[in-house]
Amino acid sequence: MKHTFSRSFATRLSIYVLSFTLIVFTTIMVLAYNYSQEKVTNYAIERTHGLLNNMVTEISSQLSSVKTTVNQSLWMLEGGLNHPDSLRHIITEVVKNNPFIVGSGIAFRPDYYKDKGKYFMPYAAFRNGKDGEIDYHVLGSQNYDYPCMDWYLIPQLLKQEYWSEPYYDEGGGNIIMSTYAKPLYNSDGEVFAIFTANISLSQFTDTISHLKPYESSYTYLLSRNGSFLTHADRSKIMNETIFSEAFDGNNQAQEQIGHEMLAGHTGTKHFNYKGKDSYAFYTPIQHIGWSVCTVCPSKIILHDLDSISREIIYTFLAGMLALFLMVYSIIRRLARPLEKFSESARQIALGRFDVKLPNVHSNDEIKDLHDSLSYMQHSLSAYVTELQATTASKERIESELSIAREIQMGMIPKIFPPYPDRNDVDLHAILHPAKEVGGDLYDFYINDNRLYFVIGDVSGKGIPASLFMAITRSLFRTLSQQAVSPARIVTEMNNSISDNNESNMFVTLIVGILDLQTGILKLSNAGHNPPFIIYPDGEVSLLEFKTYLFAGVMEDVVYSDEEITLKEGSKLFLYTDGVTEAEDIDKQLYGEEKLLEVLSQNTSSDVRSTVDAVVSSVAGHVKEAEASDDLTILLIHYKP
Structure with a gap:
């Protein structure tokens, strides 16, 4: 496949070379022009003031001769x-x-x-x-x-x-x-x-009008009160002052020049006169109080410099064009073998690892490229073979993980509301693993008008945590069948998990039993986050119960029950640390204060809406950040 002229390597490299050359030339040209402009302007100032001083000397001599004649x-x-x-x-x-x-x-x-x-x-x-x-x-x-x-x-x-x-x-x-x-x-x-x-005054007109340091410049004579005594525009003579002219043109710089001249100062002023960038050179005529000024457009002063600069630029541009054609031709000839290697690389990319590479007889970078492509051919062939085996293995693992996720999620209740025929209790729960499978768990069931429930967080993530979660959930179901004390359930679960726990994994738990007739709630906390309780009046607070060692670390740990009586309409909000410790991209935690705020805003909502509000709030905090832990919530609404 041929490259277009505008996209070819030779074109781009030629443009880069010429662009750098152009930048260097432009920099040098700007510096040289600014330096020359300063020198030319200074020369113009010195030259014009020299001519003005000569003319002032001549006029002063004429005036002095008048005084001498009278005195004699x-x-x-x-x-x-x-x-x-x-x-x-x-x-x-x-x-x-x-x-x-x-x-x-x-x-x-x-x-x-x-x-x-x-x-x-x-x-x-x-x-x-x-x-x-x-x-x-x-x-x-x-x-x-x-x-x-x-x-x-x-x-x-x-x-x-x-x-x-x-x-x-x-x-x-x-x-x-x-x-x-x-x-x-x-x-x-x-x-x-x-x-x-x-x-x-007419005898000064010729003397002053002949003072033209540059083409388009003119000189005028000013009286003590600012009136024009001579001027290129004769209609202004004795009819206008420099201040009236400045006022008509709204030219503050010209007004300042007038004040300088009337004060008897000598100077040079760069200003705008009738839309033209100009210079004013002025000096006084002593003993009579008059002042003479020459006005010259800047472009006239810099005319020769600008002409030379344009000639240099035109010559350089012509040279740049010739240089571009020469550089492009040289680079094009040197880069021609690259086209053949490009075609070979394209064939290799399509899977033809046996394609024959062009022969190279030089001993330079092109030869190195030939050897690199040859090495790439053999490496890609071996890599593709290995990749095929790795891909097959990965697909098998992903399939197994998908099955494991389905099995794990099938172990926990996920149909809500779970007891549509009961009106004394309502529940809603979610479990979002950070990976394909996770280590969080929740479970609940009703037996003899008692609601047995558990929420837990296994240390670690992934498949080991999911297996530990399955064991923990099974132990809860088995050990809670004949128990009426959450502490006894936790104790027996801890002893069972701690026995032969060579992986040294552990699980934080809250096991609870709610008597749906009396509202008596018993809890036992094995190192888990304390739950929130939402009271019927809309108040939300943490249940600050005693927390014991998490399960699975050592046997024979003594656990005890904490007991409260739920008021009608109260809600118990249980969660794992995947909620409060959710991080955004700046590693800022979601925190209990934010959770308390969201719960307070949804005290009158049903259990599903409240859980959805918390999940949405956490997602809004995390945004694009990767989930750092499993997220599990269990919300129980007691309404006898």
Whole structure:
């Protein structure tokens, strides 16, 4: 019979080899990828922060040049204060001599020059960008109330230089700008004017937009209050803050980045931006309070690493396929002789022990297999012959045991109710041997309105115990015919059993005589479990009578009777230790407490139902565990 490809030895062994190879490769690949990913990410962080620092240095240099230009112009300004019309030349030179300044002005406090009116702010700015002509204006009016603007108020109040938040200068430069404001002091230390130099934010846009460390990355500039000063999406410039964008996207990580940037921190944050795993690299621009940030998707940073990894994986998979075909071919060739041995083994299994085995000329494991199969042929032939004889002997023994069981069970009463024509007593009993035959016994009969009964448990199990049980039962029947004392019956049974008891077996017994007219019950206990009595009111208790030595150990043991009077409706429950010592799979005993509980729950039941309830309870306790002892119960209900 041919094996299918998917079930053949060569296929399975090839798969095992390749699976192990795949596991090793996958482990190495994962470790190498994680290591490379960490290195690539660290390189990206260092590279991007280097570019950001270069750009920040460049922007800081531009801003510093603005401050320097203003400060260098102060000496000319001091000489022209008495001639306000000469200030035009000073501010024009400021605009002309610094490529980053798009406008400059001197905002005097109201009514500083009485002849110039309340507002006087000479202002010079390029007309159309840096290549246009410089226009001169005198600003200040009800519509351009510059003393209310932050670039005027803040340095006047703080008495220190100040870079304003970006704003749209309507009426001045008419562009989005930021103002460097330098307060001017009189001899009393009071601020009488603010010297300003304006820079256009548009000049930073190109510088920042050109900073693209990776494809799809972008850089934005953030003001002191979190507003976007530059952004890849121009609609956000001066219209949104980083916090509003974070709120719209419910992005707590971006909000945290905003707080870090406004606090002037430098750092790197791994976060999710619009559904993309990204990195944010940010650093502050000192002296002005702005901060710049580059956002880059993670997959762009790892693009080259992922491409190389995919190429390695594809190459490995192709190699795995080639390796599988080569390994399968080699193993298939080496395993081909096994098919012939498999067919021979199948013929041997069908009983053909004379089948000819394939010839083997190699001196390896295949030769060992040939010799093993040959040895198995001869061994199986001898074993089958022996097994046939053993099976026949076993069947004969089982047949004899079955007959012995039938004989044993035929010796005890098993028709219930046993006295259907009597209404003064009812009985029910069961005997379940642990093996084919057992050593438990019970018996009863009525003579002269007396109920004679016995229950016993022979030491040991199996056939010896069953023979001892048969002798004990026969002695009870014989010796109880003329006796009215259970003690005398037990005494004579003990002497008879002890005489020539070379097997040293013994039996525990309870022999009893119940007078069905008076209810007087006499018992003699030879080492047996004390019985339970179920009273008519439902109370259940043990009969704690004196217990004597079990029968069969030694002759002339003195036994005595214990006597009580049963009330009408009382029940006497006798049992062997196969009930209370029944074990479950955890070796836990059934116990007298559980038996007492079951009897208490069935005080009003008839004798058969009560016995069945106990048997079911014991079976529920034992479950799958093997029976450890014979189980016997005798229940007598006295109801005159």
